[in-house]
Amino acid sequence: MIVNFDQIRGHRKILELLTRVVHTKRLAHAYVFSGLEGIGKRLTALALAKNLLCSSGGGKSCGTCSACIQVARGNHPDLMMIEPEKGVITIDNIRNLKRELSRKSFSGGYKVCLVDDADKMNLQAENALLKTLEEPTPDTVIILITAKPYRLLPTVLSRCQHLKFQPLALFDASELIMGGVAGVGKDDALLMASLTGGSPGKSFTLKVEQLKGLRDSWINQSKFCAQAKDENFFVGEENFLSDKENVDLKLNLLRLWYRDLALYKIYGNFDCVLNKDKAEEIASQSSALSLERILNALLGTEKYSATLEYNANPQLTLEAILMMLNPKRDFFWSKKI
Numbered sequence: 001m002i003v004n005f006d007q008i009r010g011h012r013k014i015l016e017l018l019t020r021v022v023h024t025k026r027l028a029h030a031y032v033f034s035g036l037e038g039i040g041k042r043l044t045a046l047a048l049a050k051n052l053l054c055s056s057g058g059g060k061s062c063g064t065c066s067a068c069i070q071v072a073r074g075n076h077p078d079l080m081m082i083e084p085e086k087g088v089i090t091i092d093n094i095r096n097l098k099r100e101l102s103r104k105s106f107s108g109g110y111k112v113c114l115v116d117d118a119d120k121m122n123l124q125a126e127n128a129l130l131k132t133l134e135e136p137t138p139d140t141v142i143i144l145i146t147a148k149p150y151r152l153l154p155t156v157l158s159r160c161q162h163l164k165f166q167p168l169a170l171f172d173a174s175e176l177i178m179g180g181v182a183g184v185g186k187d188d189a190l191l192m193a194s195l196t197g198g199s200p201g202k203s204f205t206l207k208v209e210q211l212k213g214l215r216d217s218w219i220n221q222s223k224f225c226a227q228a229k230d231e232n233f234f235v236g237e238e239n240f241l242s243d244k245e246n247v248d249l250k251l252n253l254l255r256l257w258y259r260d261l262a263l264y265k266i267y268g269n270f271d272c273v274l275n276k277d278k279a280e281e282i283a284s285q286s287s288a289l290s291l292e293r294i295l296n297a298l299l300g301t302e303k304y305s306a307t308l309e310y311n312a313n314p315q316l317t318l319e320a321i322l323m324m325l326n327p328k329r330d331f332f333w334s335k336k337i
């Protein structure tokens with residue numbers, strides 16, 4: 001489904017800017033839409049395409065003209081979509097794009113091209129795209145959509161207007177989750193919104209039980225490490241991060257867990273706690289740890305999750321975070337592990 005700008009949650013500043021440039025016809029020839037997965041980048045790009053291609057010409061799509069219907073069906077001749085095939089966007093994909101852009105617009109207006117997961121372009125594809133960006137054809141708009149803009153060549157980034165989409169506010173995200181996932185209650189929706197860092201799209205692909213299963217395996221590991229009395233630190237527990245799948249999500253899970261432990265430690269109640277169904281465990285772990293150790297673990301999670309973005313080893317990252325929790329931490333540092 002392709003919506004209009006006014007039906008998109010969040011991203012107000014970006015939507016205002018795009019509305020303005022569509023009305024004044026002062027669009028950049030290329031944009032990068034970057035930000036977390038599942039927060040509305042592609043939705044916004046499609047809504048922009050619809051506004052630009054609508055034959056009413058008012059800068060806002062009418063939803064009923066043949067152009068709007070073709071965009072909604074995905075077969076408008078002036079709208080191109082490029083996506084990775086088997087995880088990669090190749091030079092052939094970009095050559096097709098160039099060929100299409102060199103043709104005259106069918107409807108006499110704009111030609112719009114969306115490149116989804118643009119960071120999946122291989123180097124040849126990206127260099128070919130760079131040529132196109134250097135010699136833009138009139139009335140064409142290229143939108144590169146990516147959650148990992150740092151993987152794009154700086155030369156490509158510098159030739160596009162970069163719009164950075166922020167995660168949705170928890171309230172907006174949780175309302176979208178309740179609307180999109182059947183049978184999810186308010187508390188679970190808020191937990192899912194928090195665990196996915198404000199990404200309804202991610203929540204739609206994961207089941208609430210799957211998320212809770214991941215969380216519970218973490219709670220066990222956290223408990224074990226917090227109670228460890230010696231260097232036999234990781235014995236008996238499978239490393240939670242050794243499976244690289246959903247690493248971002250798992251780190252959010254850690255963050256939320258320590259956040260809840262800290263809030264309970266400070267306030268002594270569950271009002272602001274997000275893992276509400278784990279009240280007993282929160283009370284028990286929170287009372288077993290000092291506030292300093294909880295905050296250290298929280299800060300450690302922030303610090304190390306930033307390094308994971310750049311492909312640091314997840315297992316070592318987790319071990320470093322867990323060391324923040326362990327009372328024998330000084331012993332580990334002194335051994336320079």
Ligand SMILES: [Zn+2]
Binds near residue numbers: 063065
């Ligand atoms: Zn229309």
